[in-house]
Amino acid sequence: MAEKHVSLTEDEQHKVSKLPVMDGTLGPSVVDIRSLYAQTGYFTYDPGFTSTASCSSKITFIDGDNGVLLYRGYPIEQLAEKCDFLEVCYLLLNGELPNGAEMKEFVTTISKHVMVHEQLTRFYSGFRRDAHPMAVLVGVVGALSAFYHDGTDVTCREDRYTAAIRLIAKMPNIVAMCHKYSTGMPFIYPKRKLGYAENFMRMMMGDPCDEYIPNPILIRAIDRILILHADHEQNASTSTVRLAGSSGANPYACVAAGIACLWGAAHGGANEAVLNMLEEIGDASNIPEYVAKAKDKNDPFRLMGFGHRVYKNYDPRAKLMRQTCHEVLDELNLHNDRTFKLAMELERIALEDPYFVERKLYPNVDFYSGIVLRALGIPTEMFTAIFALARSVGWIAQWDEMISDPELKIGRPRQLYRGVPQRDVQPISSR
Ligand code: CMC
Secondary structure (H helix, E strand, O other), X not given: OOOOEEEEEEOOOOEEEEEEEEOOOOOOOEEOOOOHHHHHOOOOOOHHHOOOOOOOOOOEXXXXXXXXXXXXXXXXXXXXXXXXXXXXXXXXXXXXOOOHHHHXXXXXXXXXXXXXXXXXXXXXXXXXXXXXXXXXXXXXXXXXXXXXXXXXXXXXXXXXXXXXXXXXXXXXXXXXXXXXXXXXXXXXXXXXXXXXXXXXXXXXXXXXXXXXXXXXXXXXXXXXXXXXXXXXXXXXXXXXXHHHHOOOOOHHHHHHHHHHXXXXXXXXXXXXXXXXXXXXXXXXXXXXXXXXXXXXXXXXXXXXXXXXXXXXXXXXXXXXXXXXXXXXXXXXXXXXXXXXXXXXXHHHHHHHOHHHHHOOOOEOHHHHHHHHHHHOOOOHHHHHHHHHHHHHHHHHHHHHXXXXXXXXXXXXXXXXXXXXXXXXXXXXHHO
């Protein structure tokens, strides 16, 4: 195949710079600008990296215009219907779905690592009981680096794989302890024989004085939330993990940086914001007032859980989460609950109102996942921590891919300096 190039012309000297074009297997091709500065003396300017591919990756593909999300080539719809979360973890880490024997071995390996060092549990008591779970999570996951540092050689493939297994295995325990600590309840140890989502729900929602009786529909709902949030290519938190890891830093410290980034309302905090918004609206009779506020350009209010930066037609995860949402509401007989009725009415109005229809502002995955998590009795402030639990596998798979990439370079963006030009320091008496 002939090599493709684009030419850029510089006005003053009419100097032409030829830049190679790189093709992926799917999605737009990219212009390789690595030689641009050497050829022209220019950098590029792209705040928010909206036009820049920061890496090449084989893990996740998104086509926002057509509502496509693929993990390792498999459509999210098929993975959500046919696989459980641990199969998806195996896929993201290894590139292929496991066969029966591989899956059995993977589950056994994960189950060996579900406990945390008892010393790690002491970190929780250093936090106030009313600390936000995401603040606690940043601290405790960061602290894992102190337990697994000398034994983690990031240049060694086996060590990286062990780090990934440890993270996936321990995260349910660590997230559940954030909730237990905030309520003053004792921590509940994991049970090796339980499935991943069931173990997590038991540790988080169980009562040590009672036997935990799982409801398969609700466990499946949690498992689906985990699958749908497992990876989303180079989003802000994943890019944070990659940037932190590009220096060769400890992987758990890098994941803690990703958790910090995820916390923001413009990223993982949206599902919490949906429930807070529903609380604020309070009653269906107030919906027209809030819809009018959302449409008013002079009012900063936006309908939380509507619209998406990448999916401009529909979010394929939202379709699946909507289905799960109705299964859960049916199972728990919650269709008449005030908040859920409010959410469904808001959905109906937004799907019919020309403002939302014309701008293609559909309910996104967080609109429905927030409703599901509330129905399961999970407190609102834990929602983003559950997102972090799900995304951990994506973060660590992307980190592993980056470290094994022969083109790995420490991340070092450039800037357009607009400060004061060079000047001399005057003696303090004459300033
Ligand atoms: N409510 C009301 N109007 C909206 C909303 C909304 N939620 N979202 C976008 N708009 C309007 C916006 O005002 C603009 O109108 P106009 O063309 O008249 O100026 C138009 O729709 C296009 O909006 P945009 O700001 O260009 O869209 P964006 O791609 O920059 O923003 C977004 C995407 C997700 C930040 C935004 O839709 C939003 O703030 N949504 C609410 C927050 C939310 O639910 N976020 C979770 C996203 S999913 C989580 C994840 O995948 O990590």
